[in-house]
Amino acid sequence: MRIGELARAAGTTPRALRYYEEQGLLRPARLASGYRHYDPQAVGTVRHIQLLLSAGLNTAAIAEILPCIPNDATVLAPTCPELLDALAVERARITTSMERLAAARDVLDRLIQAGPATRRPTH
Amino acid sequence: MRIGELARAAGTTPRALRYYEEQGLLRPARLASGYRHYDPQAVGTVRHIQLLLSAGLNTAAIAEILPCIPNDATVLAPTCPELLDALAVERARITTSMERLAAARDVLDRLIQAGPATRRPTH
DNA sequence: CTAAACCTTCACGTTGACGTGAAGGTCAAG
DNA sequence: CTTGACCTTCACGTCAACGTGAAGGTTTAG
Numbered sequence: 001m002r003i004g005e006l007a008r009a010a011g012t013t014p015r016a017l018r019y020y021e022e023q024g025l026l027r028p029a030r031l032a033s034g035y036r037h038y039d040p041q042a043v044g045t046v047r048h049i050q051l052l053l054s055a056g057l058n059t060a061a062i063a064e065i066l067p068c069i070p071n072d073a074t075v076l077a078p079t080c081p082e083l084l085d086a087l088a089v090e091r092a093r094i095t096t097s098m099e100r101l102a103a104a105r106d107v108l109d110r111l112i113q114a115g116p117a118t119r120r121p122t123h
Numbered sequence: 124m125r126i127g128e129l130a131r132a133a134g135t136t137p138r139a140l141r142y143y144e145e146q147g148l149l150r151p152a153r154l155a156s157g158y159r160h161y162d163p164q165a166v167g168t169v170r171h172i173q174l175l176l177s178a179g180l181n182t183a184a185i186a187e188i189l190p191c192i193p194n195d196a197t198v199l200a201p202t203c204p205e206l207l208d209a210l211a212v213e214r215a216r217i218t219t220s221m222e223r224l225a226a227a228r229d230v231l232d233r234l235i236q237a238g239p240a241t242r243r244p245t246h
Numbered sequence: 247c248t249a250a251a252c253c254t255t256c257a258c259g260t261t262g263a264c265g266t267g268a269a270g271g272t273c274a275a276g
Numbered sequence: 277c278t279t280g281a282c283c284t285t286c287a288c289g290t291c292a293a294c295g296t297g298a299a300g301g302t303t304t305a306g
Contacts, residue, residue, distance in 0.1 A: 004252065014253085019294060033302055035253055048230070054220075055227030058292070068234050087235050094228045097177075098221055104178030105217045107171070108210050111191050127282070137283085142264060156272055158283055181262070 003028075006038045010046035017046065023059035025049055025066060045069075055094055061086065126151075129161045133169035140169065146182035148172055148189060168192075178217055184209065 003014045010017075020026045021036075026045065028036040048069055052062045064086050126137045133140075143149045144159075149168065151159040171192055175185045187209055 002253075013294085015296085016294065018255095023293095033253075034255095035302075051223065051227050051230065053293080054223045056224075057227070065231075065234070069230070084235060087231050091228060091231045091235070094224050094231070098224050098228075100174065100177045101179075101217050101221050101224070104174050104180070105214060105221075107174065107192070108188075108214045108217070111188070112207060112210050112214070125283075136264085138266085139264065141285095146263095156283080157285095158272080176263080 001038050001040065001042075003036050003038070006042055006046065009043045010050070012046065012050065020046070020049060020059070024063045025059060056097055057090055061090055065090070124161050124163065124165075126159050126161070129165055129169065132166045133173070135169065135173065143169070143172055143182070147186045148182060179220055180213055184213055188213070 001009070003017055007014045007017055017026065017036075021028065026038075026042065028038045028042070031037050045066070048066065049062055052065070053059075057065070064083060068083060124132070126140055130137050130140055140149065140159075144151065149161075149165065151161045151165070154160050168189070171189065172185055175188070176182075180188070187206060191206060
């Protein structure tokens with residue numbers, strides 16, 4: 001498939017896909033015309049990229065981790081053992097983020113709960 | 124207290140505090156010298172700001188919400204009812220973020236689990 | 247064969263939350 | 277009264293993940 005088709009299939013834009021390639025996350029083949037050519041597995045790869053990006057990983061971290069994620073998507077990775085540290089670091093970062101989000105949500109929840117419904121004087 | 128002291132107390136920088144003021148999040152008094160003067164409650168306010176920022180709220184959203192968070196910090200807000208919508212929107216955004224983080228963490232967990240320990244052939 | 251719809255490579259613009267000097271006023275200690 | 281640690285207001289720099297043309301080649305449907 002070509003870049004536009006992949007972009008539609010993965011819910012993104014050609015520009016983003018070129019950016020991912022520039023960052024070393026994708027390595028599409030090239031047709032004689034110079035057009036990029038992606039195999040169907042690229043759809044899953046791009047979805048993984050977007051997921052990790054939305055989790056706050058940057059492209060450098062994803063570039064490390066991505067080779068360990070199999071194209072098959074149902075089968076797990078043969079795994080690159082030397083990356084376990086990096087994985088653990090990112091995992092910890094995500095957990096910390098989730099805790100902060102939970103704390104912030106609690107703040108909002110308290111405001112919502114103390115809302116217009118309950119209006120008891122404090123005495 | 125002055126800006127440097129507040130910055131140290133809240134674990135941030137004077138520059139950030141001036142930025143918060145510029146965004147309407149803080150309104151310190153001024154001494155005759157032109158120096159900003161903060162009361163002790165500002166420490167808690169700044170902590171709230173940082174928490175909400177780290178949860179992905181921008182300064183505009185925080186500017187809406189912050190007036191509803193009491194300086195006391197243990198007592199809940201009298202609440203501004205017209206903000207319930209905005210609160211709900213941000214709450215939903217946070218929940219979505221947490222779900223994405225959880226999904227990404229699952230991906231990492233599967234990689235970590237399938238790590239060097241387990242190495243069974245698939246047949 | 248031609249026009250629409252693709253694609254290519256530059257290369258500059260955007261957004262948010264600050265960082266980082268620059269140039270100068272203020273305050274406490276010695 | 278001077279030095280050093282504060283503080284002030286500009287105002288430009290940064291970083292990441294793209295957006296947005298510009299100028300031009302390619303492919304495909306009619």
